[in-house]
Amino acid sequence: MDHPIRKVALTGGTHGNELTGVYLVQKFLAHPELVQRESFETLCMHTNVGAIKQCTRYVDKDLNRTFTLEALNDYSATAYEDALSKVINQKLGPKGSDETAVDLVIDLHTTTSDMGLSICVSTKDPLTWQAIAYAKAQIPELNIFRWNGDTDDASFVSSIPPHGITIEVGPIPQGVLRADMFFGTEKVIQALLDFVELYNSGEAQSYTEVEIYDHVTLIDYPRNKEGAITAMLHPTLQDNGYAKVSKGDPLFVSLEGKDICYEGKESRYVLFANEAAYYEKHFSMCLADKKTIKL
Amino acid sequence: MDHPIRKVALTGGTHGNELTGVYLVQKFLAHPELVQRESFETLCMHTNVGAIKQCTRYVDKDLNRTFTLEALNDYSATAYEDALSKVINQKLGPKGSDETAVDLVIDLHTTTSDMGLSICVSTKDPLTWQAIAYAKAQIPELNIFRWNGDTDDASFVSSIPPHGITIEVGPIPQGVLRADMFFGTEKVIQALLDFVELYNSGEAQSYTEVEIYDHVTLIDYPRNKEGAITAMLHPTLQDNGYAKVSKGDPLFVSLEGKDICYEGKESRYVLFANEAAYYEKHFSMCLADKKTIKL
Structure with a gap:
């Protein structure tokens, strides 16, 4: 050492x-x-x-x-x-x-x-x-x-x-x-x-290895022209850290109650969903991959 | 009318x-x-x-x-x-x-x-x-x-x-x-x-009647001489709204891990436990009675 x-x-x-x-x-x-x-x-x-x-x-x-x-x-x-x-x-x-x-x-x-x-x-x-x-x-x-x-x-x-x-x-x-x-x-x-x-x-x-969640992208809440949020984290993802989402799974629900779904082709894991401090940063969640990496 | x-x-x-x-x-x-x-x-x-x-x-x-x-x-x-x-x-x-x-x-x-x-x-x-x-x-x-x-x-x-x-x-x-x-x-x-x-x-x-929780008293977190909090809401009361506490039940756990218990003679219900905005107001929780009142 x-x-x-x-x-x-x-x-x-x-x-x-x-x-x-x-x-x-x-x-x-x-x-x-x-x-x-x-x-x-x-x-x-x-x-x-x-x-x-x-x-x-x-x-x-x-x-x-x-x-x-x-x-x-x-x-x-x-x-x-x-x-x-x-x-x-x-x-x-x-x-x-x-x-x-x-x-x-x-x-x-x-x-x-x-x-x-x-x-x-x-x-x-x-x-x-x-x-x-x-x-x-x-x-x-x-x-x-x-x-x-x-x-x-x-x-x-x-x-x-x-x-x-x-x-x-x-x-x-x-x-x-x-x-x-x-x-x-x-x-x-x-x-x-x-x-x-x-x-x-x-x-x-x-x-020699460890399992991690690997950052892929950050996504924002749906917003209107004025920048106000128009949808919330979907209840299926609330209190459900590291949930896996696949195409067609709901990510958000609009204030009016309509589901807004994940459109990506690849399944991802949802991290940092509904972090208060990220509203102003325009992040609703991070999408990540789960993998084992070599050290 | x-x-x-x-x-x-x-x-x-x-x-x-x-x-x-x-x-x-x-x-x-x-x-x-x-x-x-x-x-x-x-x-x-x-x-x-x-x-x-x-x-x-x-x-x-x-x-x-x-x-x-x-x-x-x-x-x-x-x-x-x-x-x-x-x-x-x-x-x-x-x-x-x-x-x-x-x-x-x-x-x-x-x-x-x-x-x-x-x-x-x-x-x-x-x-x-x-x-x-x-x-x-x-x-x-x-x-x-x-x-x-x-x-x-x-x-x-x-x-x-x-x-x-x-x-x-x-x-x-x-x-x-x-x-x-x-x-x-x-x-x-x-x-x-x-x-x-x-x-x-x-x-x-x-x-003619409705069941209510009736405010009895507000109690503060344990604090040191400088006013800093020295204990947290006990885990048994976290995420457990309207829990009933009786003499000897834990209310807080100190930063060092020691339980601090309720000393009141009367059993009460715990409301507003661990509300963020009440830290500065010096309230950790409200103790209430549960009763049916005449209208």
Whole structure:
């Protein structure tokens, strides 16, 4: 093992109204022994402090889209999150450096969508994927989503250091804590920290494959000329995360009660359906393939 | 029947991130025939337009607490909702007048709590209670909650005219539409409008009793000295609206996993548990009695 992991950051409140991460960080700050291991240090911190105070997703813009190298090097942008991302990048990075302040970020998120316990990942970094495969082996109900999303470059908090993972759990309303999801998230964190300890001691098993949901496309709600939504997620897809849809299956129901069906030729899996924060981004759901990939 | 109901208002977006009412009003504005009847007019309107635009509960303060007569007569208060309440009072009231612009307000709300289809009511007005009893007879799963809440005087939008009803449905995250709850709310609206039509034609049956949940008290989350929440709703009460709790039953679980139990002598029913907007109001739940009241 050439590069041990010496410092891990657990970050919460990147979206200020996703309380699970906010309160897990509060818990770990009060009980640091829960996230310490012998071979590395763990830093726990709130990221979007301004948004946490307001219990909003963000103050001016989505912090978790401000960590592209281009955005980090753009000093003309002066929104709260544009400035904050530079500060966080100094604390945890700087991104792209050979000597980042932390080696691994685990960023804690929730969604109103029925995603269960899930990890969102967009890096190709092999060690990150080994950590994910280890967590999946410990927690079989954990879902792995390879996000190839709405920005060209990696833009998440978790993209700052060489290794980075975003935990997404749901369904949880914004501004709400759910005990089951809180302790579920903690279980995923513990598995990831256990992996790092094993890796640092040279005892980590090497995984050769893992099952994932692989991002294909994002689709919007039906809208009218003024941009207002004219249909809702179909009841068959509500509370039914990772449902498989095939041509002719209903995706939406109009406000008037008419079904609107999936027209694609390929069957896909539905992820992130009815996430509150994606209404303004014009996403109703992500369509994904399910596959086992080689590591 | 001395006083026919000549004008009904259907109001949505009193809390701007409760989208069910916002989009039901959008639907009814596009299809006014759905809410018209022969004997009365129906006015459909968005109330907190500023909050709807931001998809937030409110701009400056909770609009649904600004309709006490004292607040309506206080011209020193200049927050957005303080000003807006005067405008709405002119459109629908004025409150306390013998000649209000509308006779009945049906105000549309959602909650992140597992309230199912429910009506919140704090008026003693007999005709309002007849309308509620009629709706309950048509829709047996409808729950009636007599709110005796967090203000001394009636402060809701629905308190402006002589007759007023607040519909609450959930669980729905803020900023999200759910088809089941959308059509469920519409069913309650239709039942209430049907009642008005029957009443105006002298054909309404007279109900003598109805089963309700009667507000007893509001209780807060456990908090630390800094005011931060230190425990979550217990999993046994999550997704379990109208659960009965008796002495010794768990109400909360601490962030560290320790149960915190109900200490009251009387068994009560749990309503509005884990409503997002009540975190800042310092309510975790309402405890209520279940009873059948005479009308």
